[in-house]
Structures are given as C-alpha cells and as structure tokens.
Amino acid sequence: MNKNIFYALLIAFAGVALAVWLLLDTPRHDEDGHxxxxxxxxxxxxxxxxxxxxxxxxxxxxxxxxxxxxxxxxxxxxxxxxxxxxxxxxxxxxxxxxxxxxxxxxxxxxxxxxxxxxxxxxxxxxxxxxxxxxxxxxxxxxxxxxxYEGRVRIATDIAAASGIETERAGPASIRETLRLTGRIRTDPNRLSQVRARFPGVVQQVRRELGERVRHGDVLAQIQSNESLQSYQLTAPIDGVIVERDVQVGETTAAAPLFVIADLSRVWAELDVFNEDIGRVRRGQPVRLETLGGHGVEGRIDWLSPMAVHASQSVAARVIIDNPDIDFRPGQFVRGRVTLAEHEVPLAVRKSAIQAFRDFQVVFARIDDTYEVRMLEAGRQDRDWVEVLGGLKPGTEYVTENSFLIKADIEKSGASHDH
Structure with missing residues (x-):
C-alpha cells in the first residue's frame, strides 16, 4: 500500500475513534454548566x-x-x-x-x-x-x-491517535518585528556585459540564452574587420547568460553581445517607508520569503541615503547567498525585520491559543484530564505569546489540535458563561 494512503487512513481512523469516544463519554453537567x-x-x-x-x-x-x-x-x-x-x-x-x-x-x-x-x-x-x-x-x-468548567478527560491512547501534542511552558525569546516588502536585484558586482574587443563579423555563436557558463568558456567567434583574423569572445565570470544580442553574420558594434549574471549571490532591496525609517538600522536580522515560500535569513547590509521620489521610501539592502537560484532578480519578497528581541520568563506557542468565553486560553494537561487556563498575555510575535498571568511555569499544555478539546468542552456545555 502507498505510504501516503496508509497515513491518511490512519488519521481518518483516529478521528472516527475520537468521535465515537466523545459520543459514548458525553459528560453530565449541572444547570450552571459545570x-x-x-x-x-x-x-x-x-x-x-x-x-x-x-x-x-x-x-x-x-x-x-x-x-x-x-x-x-x-x-x-x-x-x-x-x-x-x-x-x-x-x-x-x-x-x-x-x-x-x-x-x-x-x-x-x-x-x-x-x-x-x-x-x-x-x-x-x-x-x-x-x-x-x-x-x-x-x-x-x-x-x-x-x-468544574472548561475540563474534559481524554484517554492517553485516544489523545495520541488524534494528534494532540503537549509541551511544558517556559521561557522564550519574543521578537519585535517589522514587515516590509521589496524585490530581488542582481548584484552589480556580479554582472558582466560582454562586448566584442574589435569590430568584426560574427562567425559562430557557441552559447545560448539561459545557459550556465564558467570563466573562460567560449561564447562566440568573431572575424576582425582590420586584421581579418578570427578571435574568440570568452566569458569573464561564472554565471548564467541572461541576455544575448548576437547572430551569425552580424557586424559587432559597441553594444553588449552577452550579459552574464552570477546569481549565486543576489540583493533583496526592501522598501522602508517614512514612518519606519527611524526603526530600521544596519545589522538587524531579517527573514526573507518569496511569494512561492522560499525563505532565508539575512541582515540589513546598507540603507540608501536617497529616497524614492514617488513613494518617499528608502531601500534597505540584504545580501543573500543563493546557490540554488531560489531567489530570482525581479521577484517580489516579503521581509520580517527583527527590531528587538526580548527574553521572557514564560511564554506559550501562538498556535496553542484558543478563544474561550472572553479569554485567550490554552489547555493544561494533568494526567488524562485537560483544563482551560485563561491567559494574561503580553508581547507576542509570529511564534510565541508572553504569559503575564494565568499559567504556572512548567505547566504541560496542548500545542497541537487544541481545537478538539475546545470542541468537546463546548459540546458538553462546560464553558460556564458567567
């Protein structure tokens, strides 16, 4: 049996088992909702x-x-x-x-x-x-x-089969971030415009648009107009041919015949608008992602001293190692700049939080019993939420599929709306 089909059937079976267990174990509750x-x-x-x-x-x-x-x-x-x-x-x-x-x-x-x-x-x-x-x-x-309120029991084997995962609450690093957008550019230091050394007639073209070349590879052969001798036009750098403007029989001029770009390292230029210029500095960490999902970590290398007239934005440059050409010049990118990083003594994963009554909550696990914990939240980032109150350090809490626990509590009427 195909492995993906097997796992899909296993997950489906676990879901059915949980539903049956919850149906048979429907809790009794009093008129207060406990x-x-x-x-x-x-x-x-x-x-x-x-x-x-x-x-x-x-x-x-x-x-x-x-x-x-x-x-x-x-x-x-x-x-x-x-x-x-x-x-x-x-x-x-x-x-x-x-x-x-x-x-x-x-x-x-x-x-x-x-x-x-x-x-x-x-x-x-x-x-x-x-x-x-x-x-x-x-x-x-x-x-x-x-x-009792916000409490439910789920057998350990049922919880495991349903994908309910837990971890213990503890310290974390909360990042204060700024979202920016921009685009990928070729590093001008890694861009070569290849011209004919002497005017002449193109006798042979050896390389095509999009081909990778190495330093010294022959691109074309040209016959000089003055000496009538043929000479070879070679690649001055390693890279990819991104432009080709040459045909056999044509006479060369001053215009480039080939443009070669070394894309193993590129630039991301992010637009920093006026209200954020004072918050962005050289050396700050940046997480970059393309719209296609490719991501890389970097740092701001340079802030332009010039503003773009139309948008009044300033370019912030991030240099990216790009060995697999995941980032292509012209692509739009999203950047998340880390402005500050705060070590907090207690935090929970953002993915664990559910809405319960008027609270943001997680579900604590004690043996096979799960119970709601109302959080007093502080700073947060994409991954973590600082906990100022409502949860003890070291508490085991649900990080994955907590919605299953919330659903059972709401089904049983155990939310006890005050």
Missing part, C-alpha cells in the same frame, strides 16, 4: 434568594454567590436559619478550593452589610472541588461539592 465525566448525576442544584448555590444542613443554610460586578470575582455568603436571614456577625465561615493541579485556595470571611465577604479573588478558571465550613451558635456545618 460538568464531570465520572460522578453520577446528582439532584438539581438548589438556588438561594440571591441566585447562588444554597447548601443546607438541618435548619441552617448557606448561600454561596460569586460576585464580579465591577470587581474581581469574590465570594459573598448569605446565612439562613429556618428560612430566615441570619446576622452575618453571628457566623464564621471558610472555603477551600482544591484545583486540578493540586493548588488549594483558602478564603476567610468578614461581615459586610447583610452578607459575609471573602478575603481574596477567585481566580480563573472557576474549576475546583469546593469545601465549605460554617459555624453558627456553636454548631459546625460542612459541605463538599464539585464546580
């Missing part, structure tokens, strides 16, 4: 007068709300005894949030108006096992429940 793949579906969540989760223990009840109107998310608690509000000064409470990666966030509470206010921010994602304790009139009450 879901879990393992636990049996429980009773519907009881809501309190303020729209929060109501926890009961005998005649005592505690309503937990997550308040985030104009402030970072914080817990507000409302206490009730036999269905009637309780003075928050008579209640002490504590909440512990156990997260997937083992982190535990603890919150104490202080009375405020008719509720108890938590002493910290409930950071994203709001996905954790919740432990609540409250003491009222000397009696202690305790509850535990699950509050």
């Amino acid at each position: 879901h879990d793949h393992d636990e049996a579906a429980g009773p519907a969540i009881e809501k309190g007068p303020h729209g929060g989760r109501l926890l009961r223990d005998g005649d005592f009840a505690l309503e937990i709300t997550l308040f985030e109107q104009g402030v970072p998310p914080e817990f507000h608690l409302y206490a009730y005894q036999a269905g009637k509000p309780v003075d928050p000064n008579d209640v002490s409470a504590r909440i512990e949030l156990s997260r997937l990666d083992g982190q535990v966030d603890s919150f104490s509470f202080q009375p405020r108006d008719d509720y108890l206010r938590g002493d910290g921010v409930v950071t994203e994602p709001h996905s954790f096992d919740v432990g609540v304790t409250a003491t009222y009139q000397g009696e202690r009450h305790a509850w535990h429940y699950e509050n």
Whole structure:
C-alpha cells in the first residue's frame, strides 16, 4: 500500500475513534454548566434568594454567590436559619478550593452589610472541588461539592491517535518585528556585459540564452574587420547568460553581445517607508520569503541615503547567498525585520491559543484530564505569546489540535458563561 494512503487512513481512523469516544463519554453537567465525566448525576442544584448555590444542613443554610460586578470575582455568603436571614456577625465561615493541579485556595470571611465577604479573588478558571465550613451558635456545618468548567478527560491512547501534542511552558525569546516588502536585484558586482574587443563579423555563436557558463568558456567567434583574423569572445565570470544580442553574420558594434549574471549571490532591496525609517538600522536580522515560500535569513547590509521620489521610501539592502537560484532578480519578497528581541520568563506557542468565553486560553494537561487556563498575555510575535498571568511555569499544555478539546468542552456545555 502507498505510504501516503496508509497515513491518511490512519488519521481518518483516529478521528472516527475520537468521535465515537466523545459520543459514548458525553459528560453530565449541572444547570450552571459545570460538568464531570465520572460522578453520577446528582439532584438539581438548589438556588438561594440571591441566585447562588444554597447548601443546607438541618435548619441552617448557606448561600454561596460569586460576585464580579465591577470587581474581581469574590465570594459573598448569605446565612439562613429556618428560612430566615441570619446576622452575618453571628457566623464564621471558610472555603477551600482544591484545583486540578493540586493548588488549594483558602478564603476567610468578614461581615459586610447583610452578607459575609471573602478575603481574596477567585481566580480563573472557576474549576475546583469546593469545601465549605460554617459555624453558627456553636454548631459546625460542612459541605463538599464539585464546580468544574472548561475540563474534559481524554484517554492517553485516544489523545495520541488524534494528534494532540503537549509541551511544558517556559521561557522564550519574543521578537519585535517589522514587515516590509521589496524585490530581488542582481548584484552589480556580479554582472558582466560582454562586448566584442574589435569590430568584426560574427562567425559562430557557441552559447545560448539561459545557459550556465564558467570563466573562460567560449561564447562566440568573431572575424576582425582590420586584421581579418578570427578571435574568440570568452566569458569573464561564472554565471548564467541572461541576455544575448548576437547572430551569425552580424557586424559587432559597441553594444553588449552577452550579459552574464552570477546569481549565486543576489540583493533583496526592501522598501522602508517614512514612518519606519527611524526603526530600521544596519545589522538587524531579517527573514526573507518569496511569494512561492522560499525563505532565508539575512541582515540589513546598507540603507540608501536617497529616497524614492514617488513613494518617499528608502531601500534597505540584504545580501543573500543563493546557490540554488531560489531567489530570482525581479521577484517580489516579503521581509520580517527583527527590531528587538526580548527574553521572557514564560511564554506559550501562538498556535496553542484558543478563544474561550472572553479569554485567550490554552489547555493544561494533568494526567488524562485537560483544563482551560485563561491567559494574561503580553508581547507576542509570529511564534510565541508572553504569559503575564494565568499559567504556572512548567505547566504541560496542548500545542497541537487544541481545537478538539475546545470542541468537546463546548459540546458538553462546560464553558460556564458567567
């Protein structure tokens, strides 16, 4: 079997296997959009007068709300005894949030108006096992429940077959770049116009347009008008014949008979417009690409002291080694100039980022469970995004096919839109 066909069938099989697995493993979720793949579906969540989760223990009840109107998310608690509000000064409470990666966030509470206010921010994602304790009139009450969002389980073999890849978040180099366009030019120092040494008649033409020649190769044979002796016209450099203006029987004049270009090294001249002239300097690294996809690294070698009248642009020259003639004079090229390079302590691959609710996120992997991580992003380039918050250094995160995880979370209703 053809190798390409085999791989195509293997990928198709993996996709079908993942779809079947997701169908059979459709998660159960509560009315808040939190879901879990393992636990049996429980009773519907009881809501309190303020729209929060109501926890009961005998005649005592505690309503937990997550308040985030104009402030970072914080817990507000409302206490009730036999269905009637309780003075928050008579209640002490504590909440512990156990997260997937083992982190535990603890919150104490202080009375405020008719509720108890938590002493910290409930950071994203709001996905954790919740432990609540409250003491009222000397009696202690305790509850535990699950509050998951943006979380899904995928078996290791299914993830591998589906092309889900991960790596650990860590430091990276972020490049500040400027995009420019231009075209390829022949290096004038590698261009030779070959003329007849003496006026005469062309007796023989040995080389054709487009042929490669080496220094000393015979291009034509000419009979001198004065001596009537024949002499050979030879190539003064290695290169390619890019112009030929000679025919047997013609009389030579001062015009070039051949033009030879050595294209093993060419120039890229990029157009730098007025608003960017102050940012571009000699020596800056440049990534050049043709419209056909050929790429090469170089550096700015020279900035023209003259501006083009019509566009007011300035030419920035990049010298390119071109042994395989991937860059041809006259071709348009795109250039990405590196203006500055910043080493950052934590970054993720740009290809890993997905949109989730109002956030840019990646998906952390812990064993066979994947969970959303909301990013506070900083500087970025074509490959990397700096992470200022929302992800711990060393976290294993999905770099390839993260859209599969996002799709399953959205399918299950586990996005929990606040």
